[in-house]
Structure formats: C-alpha cells, structure tokens
Amino acid sequence: MKTQDHPAAADAFVADDAHAHWHDQALWFIRAKRDKCAHGLPEWEELRELAAQIKQHTIAHLGDYLEQFERNATRLGAVVHWARDAAEHNAIILALLQEHCVRRMVKSKSMLTEECGLNPFLEQQGIEVTDTDLGEWIVQLRHEHPSHIVLPAIHIKKEDVGELFHRELGTEKGATDPAYLTEAARHRLREKFLAAEAGLTGVNFGIAETGGFVVCTNEGNSDLGTSLPPIHIASMGIEKLVPRLDDMGVFLRLLARSATGQPITAYSTHYHGPRPGCELHIVLVDNGRTKLLASEEFRNSLRCIRCGACLNTCPVYRRSGGHSYGVSVAGPIGSIVNPSRDPEKHRSLPFACTLCGSCADVCPVKIDLPNQLLSWRKRIAELGLIEPSKRRLMRLAGRILSTPRLYAFAGKAGRTLLRFAPRWAVYNRFNPWGRQREMPLPPKESFREWHKRQSQQEKQ
Amino acid sequence: MRVGLFIPCYIDQFYPRVGIATLRLLEHFHAGEIEFPAAQICCGQPMANAGCMADARPAAERFVATFRSYDYIVAPSGSCVTMVRNHYHGLVADEVALSEVQAKTFELCEFLTDVLQIEPPVGRFPRRVGLHQSCHGLRELRLGSDSELNIPPFNKTESLLANLDGIEFAKLERPDECCGFGGSFAIYEEGVSCMMGRDRIADHERGGAEVLTAGDMSCLMHLDGLIRRERRPLRVLHVAELLAEALGLTISD
Numbered sequence: 008m009k010t011q012d013h014p015a016a017a018d019a020f021v022a023d024d025a026h027a028h029w030h031d032q033a034l035w036f037i038r039a040k041r042d043k044c045a046h047g048l049p050e051w052e053e054l055r056e057l058a059a060q061i062k063q064h065t066i067a068h069l070g071d072y073l074e075q076f077e078r079n080a081t082r083l084g085a086v087v088h089w090a091r092d093a094a095e096h097n098a099i100i101l102a103l104l105q106e107h108c109v110r111r112m113v114k115s116k117s118m119l120t121e122e123c124g125l126n127p128f129l130e131q132q133g134i135e136v137t138d139t140d141l142g143e144w145i146v147q148l149r150h151e152h153p154s155h156i157v158l159p160a161i162h163i164k165k166e167d168v169g170e171l172f173h174r175e176l177g178t179e180k181g182a183t184d185p186a187y188l189t190e191a192a193r194h195r196l197r198e199k200f201l202a203a204e205a206g207l208t209g210v211n212f213g214i215a216e217t218g219g220f221v222v223c224t225n226e227g228n229s230d231l232g233t234s235l236p237p238i239h240i241a242s243m244g245i246e247k248l249v250p251r252l253d254d255m256g257v258f259l260r261l262l263a264r265s266a267t268g269q270p271i272t273a274y275s276t277h278y279h280g281p282r283p284g285c286e287l288h289i290v291l292v293d294n295g296r297t298k299l300l301a302s303e304e305f306r307n308s309l310r311c312i313r314c315g316a317c318l319n320t321c322p323v324y325r326r327s328g329g330h331s332y333g334v335s336v337a338g339p340i341g342s343i344v345n346p347s348r349d350p351e352k353h354r355s356l357p358f359a360c361t362l363c364g365s366c367a368d369v370c371p372v373k374i375d376l377p378n379q380l381l382s383w384r385k386r387i388a389e390l391g392l393i394e395p396s397k398r399r400l401m402r403l404a405g406r407i408l409s410t411p412r413l414y415a416f417a418g419k420a421g422r423t424l425l426r427f428a429p430r431w432a433v434y435n436r437f438n439p440w441g442r443q444r445e446m447p448l449p450p451k452e453s454f455r456e457w458h459k460r461q462s463q464q465e466k467q
Numbered sequence: 468m469r470v471g472l473f474i475p476c477y478i479d480q481f482y483p484r485v486g487i488a489t490l491r492l493l494e495h496f497h498a499g500e501i502e503f504p505a506a507q508i509c510c511g512q513p514m515a516n517a518g519c520m521a522d523a524r525p526a527a528e529r530f531v532a533t534f535r536s537y538d539y540i541v542a543p544s545g546s547c548v549t550m551v552r553n554h555y556h557g558l559v560a561d562e563v564a565l566s567e568v569q570a571k572t573f574e575l576c577e578f579l580t581d582v583l584q585i586e587p588p589v590g591r592f593p594r595r596v597g598l599h600q601s602c603h604g605l606r607e608l609r610l611g612s613d614s615e616l617n618i619p620p621f622n623k624t625e626s627l628l629a630n631l632d633g634i635e636f637a638k639l640e641r642p643d644e645c646c647g648f649g650g651s652f653a654i655y656e657e658g659v660s661c662m663m664g665r666d667r668i669a670d671h672e673r674g675g676a677e678v679l680t681a682g683d684m685s686c687l688m689h690l691d692g693l694i695r696r697e698r699r700p701l702r703v704l705h706v707a708e709l710l711a712e713a714l715g716l717t718i719s720d
Contacts (some may be wrong), residue, residue, distance in 0.1 A: 013656070014655055014657075016480075017658055018657075018658035018659075021659055021662050022658070022660040024662075026632070027662065028648075028666075035641070042506070042614060042615070045615070045616075045617050046617050048617070049617075051617040052616065052617055052618065054700045066521065074616075081591070169630050180715050188640050190684075252574060254503060297541070320606055320615065322645045322647065322663050323643055323659055323663075326659050326662050327659050340687075349571070355516075358651075358655060358656070359656060359659075360649070361602070361645050361647060361648065361649025361650075361652050361660075362516065362603070362649060362650075363602035363603075363644075363645035363649070363662075364602055364603070364605075364606030364607060365606065365613070365615055365644075365645070367606070367615055368606060368615035368616050369615045372469075381515075381516070381518075381554070383518075384516065384517065384518030385520055386516045386518075387518055388517070388519050388520070390519035391516075393517070393518060393519070397517065397655075399518070400715040401514050401517050401518070401522045402522050404513055404514055404522065405511075405514045405519065405524075405525060405526065406522075406525075407520075407524060408476055408508050408509035408513070408514070408526050409505065409508060409509070409511075409526045409528075409529050410525075411508065414476070414508050414509075418476075418479070418480045420479060421480070423688025424719070439654045439655075439657045440653065440654060440657075440692070441712070442657060442661075443657070443661040443692075443693065443696060444661065444689065444692030444693050444696055445691075445692045445693075445695040445696045446692065447481040447482070447688055447691070447692070448481075449481065449486075450481065450482075450483050453480050453481040453483055454478065454480075454482075454483040454485060454486035454487065454503075455474070455503070455505060455592050456483075457486075457487065458486075458503050459505075463564035
C-alpha cells in the first residue's frame with residue numbers, strides 16, 4: 008500500500024500562496040463564527056461536558072445500546088443490517104438495490120459511504136449515484152473526494168465552480184454568482200431526485216430508546232431524497248448512538264454551533280420507521296470502530312460527532328487542505344481514526360500537527376486530540392514505522408541530551424560551527440530549517456558557561 | 468526556600484540572556500535561594516514528541532533526579548514545563564519522585580503570579596508589544612484563557628506586563644494562533660511551518676508591534692528566524708528579557 012506523505016502534499020498546497028491563504032481565511036471565518044456562538048451561550052462549557060459524558064457512557068455500553076436500537080428500529084418497521092467492514096456495507100447496499108431493480112440512487116451527505124468507497128463500487132455495477140449535497144455534488148462532478156467532512160468543496164473557489172457548471176450544466180461561461188450557480192444546480196438535481204428509485208442518507212444521531220435517528224442538513228436534500236423514492240437506506244457508523252431522545256437537546260445545540268457557527272442546522276429531520284408503503288433499511292457499520300473501542304488510548308475518539316470544528320481550527324489543516332491527508336476524514340480527528348485502520352499507510356498524519364491544542368478546546372465532546380496524536384506517534388515509533396534517518400537522529404539526540412560531556416561538547420561545537428563556518432556550509436539542502444529561516448545567532452558562551460564563570464568570580 | 472532553576476537545553480546553548488534574565492528576575496523578587504544544578508540538560512520533549520519514548524527516558528530520569536531535592540523548580544518555558552508536568556508518565560520509573568517533581572515545577576510567569584504572588588511589577592517599557600501566546604503555556608498549563616473556551620478571561624503573562632509604564636499591546640486578529648514551530652514539525656513540515664510563522668508575524672505587524680515577546684523561546688526562535696531572513700524591523704524578546712529590561716536589571720556580564 009502506498010504511503011500518503013502529508014508533508015509533500017502540504018508543500019504542494021502551500022506553494023500556491025494566494026490559494027493557501029484564501030483557504031485558511033475561509034476556514035478561519037467559520038472558526039470565528041463558531042467562537043461567537045460558543046461565547047454567546049453561557050452554559051457552553053457545561054454543554055460540552057454533558058455531551059462528553061453522554062457519549063462516554065454510550066461507548067462504555069455500546070453493545071447494549073446497539074441491541075436496544077436494533078430492537079426498537081425493527082419494532083418501528085425498519086430493517087437493520089450489520090456490516091463488519093466497508094466491503095460488507097457495500098455488498099448489503101448493492102444487494103438491496105439489485106433486489107429492487109434500482110438503477111438510480113440519490114445520496115445526501117454521508118462521510119461513511121466515502122469511507123467505504125460506495126460510489127465507485129456502485130458505479131462499477133452500473134448504478135448511477137448522485138450526491139445531492141451541493142458541495143459534495145461539485146466534488147463528485149470533479150471526480151474528487153470531499154476535502155472537509157462538513158464543507159466538502161471548501162477547497163474550490165466559486166470561479167472554478169462556474170467553470171465546472173459551464174462544462175457540465177451549460178451555465179453561462181464566466182458566471183460566478185453563487186445564487187445563479189446554485190439555481191442551475193437545483194434544477195439539475197431536481198431531475199435526479201424525481202428519477203431516483205432509492206435514497207441514501209447518513210445518520211447524525213441514532214437514538215437507542217426509540218429506534219429512530221436524526222439527519223442534519225442545511226439544504227433539505229436528505230428530506231427530498233427520502234420523501235420521493237420508495238426505499239430509504241441509512242448508513243450509520245456504530246458510534247453514532249445516543250441513549251435517549253432527550254439527549255438531542257444537548258447534541259443539536261452543540262453540533263451546528265461547533266460545525267458552522269449556526270445555532271442549528273436548517274433541517275434536523277427525525278426518522279422513525281419507514282413511510283407507509285415504503286422501506287427503511289439501516290446499515291450499522293463497524294469498519295475498524297471496534298478496534299478503537301478496544302483500545303484504552305484511542306477509545307474516546309469514538310465520541311466524535313463529525314462536526315468538523317477541529318478541522319476548522321487546525322492551523323495545519325487550514326494551510327494544507329483536506330486532500331493532503333489522503334483520507335476521507337481529514338484533519339486532527341482523521342489523524343487519529345485513520346492510523347487505526349492502517350498505521351503504515353497513514354504514519355505521517357499524527358505528525359502533521361504542532362500540538363497546539365486548539366482542537367481539544369473546540370471539540371464539543373471534549374476528545375483529548377493532542378494526547379491521542381502523541382499516543383499515535385509513540386505507537387508508530389513502536390511499530391518501527393518512523394523513517395530510519397529520523398529514528399537515528401532521535402537516538403543521537405537522546406544520547407546527547409542526557410550525557411553531560413557529550414552535550415557540552417556538541418553545544419560548543421555547534422555554536423562554533425555556526426559562528427565561523429561560511430554561509431554555504433550552514434545553509435544548504437541538508438538544512439530544512441535554513442531554507443526560509445535564519446539559524447539562531449550563536450552566543451560565545453552558553454548559560455551554564457556564564458553561570459560557572461560568575462560563580463568562580465564570586466568566590467575569588 | 469530552595470529554587471532549582473531549569474534552563475532548557477536550547478536556551479542554555481543559544482539564548483543565555485534569557486537564562487540570565489530569569490535568574491535576575493527570581494533574585495529581584497526574592498524567590499529564595501536560587502540554584503542552577505549543573506547536572507540538568509533537557510526535559511526530553513524533542514524525542515518524546517517524535518514518539519521515541521526510549522530515547523526520551525534518560526533525559527526525563529535525569530531531570531527528576533536532578534531537581535527532586537528542591538522546593539520549587541522554575542523554567543522560562545511553558546513547553547518544557549508541560550512536558551514535565553503532563554507528559555512524564557511512563558518515562559520515569561520512580562513514580563513517587565515523579566509526582567513530587569511534577570507538583571513543584573513551574574513556568575516562570577506562573578511562578579511569579581501564583582507562588583510568589585507578586586504585585587504586577589512597576590517598571591518602564593515604552594514600546595508597542597506583540598504578545599504571542601505560546602500554545603503549551605496557554606492550552607496545557609492554562610497560563611491564560613484561550614479564545615476557544617467560554618471561560619472568564621485572564622492572562623498570567625500579560626498581567627506581569629500590564630503595569631509597565633508606557634507599554635501598549637498590539638491588537639491581534641487571531642490572538643492565540645500557533646506560530647508553527649512545533650518542534651521537529653518545523654523541520655519535517657517546513658512549508659506549513661514557515662507559512663504559519665509568517666502569518667503570525669504579519670498579524671503582529673498589522674497590530675503595530677515593535678517588540679515581539681512570548682513565554683517560550685522556541686516559538687520566538689522560529690519567528691525570529693523568519694524575521695531576520697526577511698529583515699523585518701521587529702525586535703524579539705523573551706518575556707523574561709522584556710521584564711528584566713523594564714525593571715532595569717542587568718542581563719549582560
């Protein structure tokens with residue numbers, strides 16, 4: 008499996024300075040909106056604590072709550088399927104679609120189906136899948152993947168959307184007016200909605216005590232996609248559960264505020280069983296989640312409600328773009344959940360982080376992301392997946408920084424080199440620090456040398 | 468009261484003035500008997516943050532052994548202090564010694580405000596200062612409230628500077644965004660690291676900063692590297708140097 012190297016992909020993103028700054032600003036704008044919401048609710052920190060506890064409790068009793076959810080959902084007339092991994096998830100959905108002779112399906116936003124690679128799988132079987140979330144549809148038309156779990160097309164400028172729609176939908180060339188472009192998309196998508204024989208949605212929250220679930224969107228596309236076709240398939244990660252309907256009073260208040268700085272999403276739709284005469288299928292997916300559940304260190308990452316706040320605040324994500332992570336869920340939370348599936352492939356992700364800690368403080372369910380990223384670094388080192396050159400460097404640094412005579416010698420030698428060596432000997436391709444930055448100005452004396460001299464002078 | 472002064476390795480080697488300023492401040496505020504135990508070297512963070520725990524262990528063991536006998540341990544670095552206080556578990560065999568040391572290790576500013584409980588110092592610093600909030604001090608040691616949390620605002624570092632005569636603070640668009648240093652991140656993710664650094668500098672410049680200060684010299688080493696390469700007119704001072712200068716303490720020989 009090819010290793011996704013974050014630094015190389017990030018360097019390519021940063022190389023277009025204007026675009027990288029535009030991307031950073033666009034996401035910072037959302038982070039600032041989120042701050043305004045968070046500071047507008049006096050009980051904000053209490054809500055976060057409550058949400059963290061509810062989720063932690065649910066995770067601790069996940070098996071029981073899943074069975075309760077299945078019982079209640081079945082009682083309401085839904086059919087519950089269990090998928091161990093992405094392949095099983097895709098196979099279940101394909102079988103359902105084939106059974107009902109479905110050729111066209113509309114989909115509202117679901118990062119889980121991205122994670123499972125459902126679209127290409129179904130397309131190979133001759134089934135047309137249309138993503139109906141505007142951002143996700145734009146990304147689909149470009150044959151790309153979402154770069155953000157909530158804002159899938161955040162990396163694309165409106166000029167590029169105009170160009171794409173001109174090509175794909177025949178809109179006027181050079182058009183960039185969002186209202187005009189959205190209207191064009193709306194018309195084409197309406198045809199897709201009307202022609203669809205099945206609708207697939209993700210799930211934001213599954214409610215164990217009722218067997219119902221909640222889908223949050225701003226565009227109402229999931230509502231249309233589940234109101235017209237006779238079959239509704241809901242793909243749900245097993246961590247999406249909450250115990251009680253009342254818990255929605257906590258999570259719906261946190262989700263949109265954290266995600267986009269809105270008090271609530273435009274649509275928070277509750278589904279309780281199928282519409283009369285229709286079918287509702289719920290596919291519960293593990294795909295590595297029980298591995299996280301089994302791990303003491305990473306378990307609480309299952310609290311995640313996929314709001315994207317940690318992406319919006321991450322100074323590295325904002326300046327390297329979602330695609331630089333090479334995964335369906337990018338950013339800080341992605342750098343925790345993806346290595347659990349394939350540590351070798353994703354070994355650079357836990358290092359794509361300065362450990363600034365901002366993600367932990369915006370997280371509405373209080374996941375200790377920086378600590379988990381540190382734990383991943385440790386695990387990756389234990390698995391022998393750190394580059395040999397870095398490994399050797401750290402071994403050497405560890406020796407020098409714990410052996411007084413070596414340390415004194417290396418310090419003095421380094422400072423002397425910096426003082427007297429010609430510039431080319433210090434600033435060259437072997438010194439990434441010096442590519443854009445000056446090295447520190449080396450003093451004649453270290454602090455300890457100064458201190459020793461002072462103490463001796465005092466004695467005399 | 469015996470205070471062990473911890474001068475982190477890179478400050479020892481590259482920024483002795485910061486060490487001297489820290490020592491002078493502790494003397495000035497009568498912190499007690501201040502010693503610099505020569506056996507100290509490094510907290511071990513460079514290796515630990517790279518995931519190489521076995522390589523970090525000897526440094527951590529050395530730190531605990533060196534400082535165990537002191538009443539307090541003070542360092543001019545939030546980052547090294549949080550390493551000791553929050554990330555030493557599993558690195559040091561003697562857990563009793565470890566928790567003792569963790570409980571008495573302080574970052575310089577919080578030692579002044581919380582342990583010595585000094586009044587905001589009176590001195591003079593007639594400059595417009597950009598105060599960079601170093602992340603580890605801010606979000607791990609909670610030396611101040613960050614912009615993410617909805618909690619009453621406070622800032623221990625700023626409170627030490629606020630009473631200086633003539634000082635003004637640059638108003639920032641992003642008051643506590645990371646500078647992009649991040650230890651080995653600065654090397655292995657050089658592109659993003661430098662972009663982050665330049666963005667921070669630009670924010671401080673827009674706020675009219677003449678002097679850039681912070682509680683962590685590592686952030687400043689990175690920012691200063693960019694400032695000097697681009698010949699920007701910002702003067703870079705660790706908060707200990709700034710305070711010492713404002714109080715008229717001598718920090719050369």
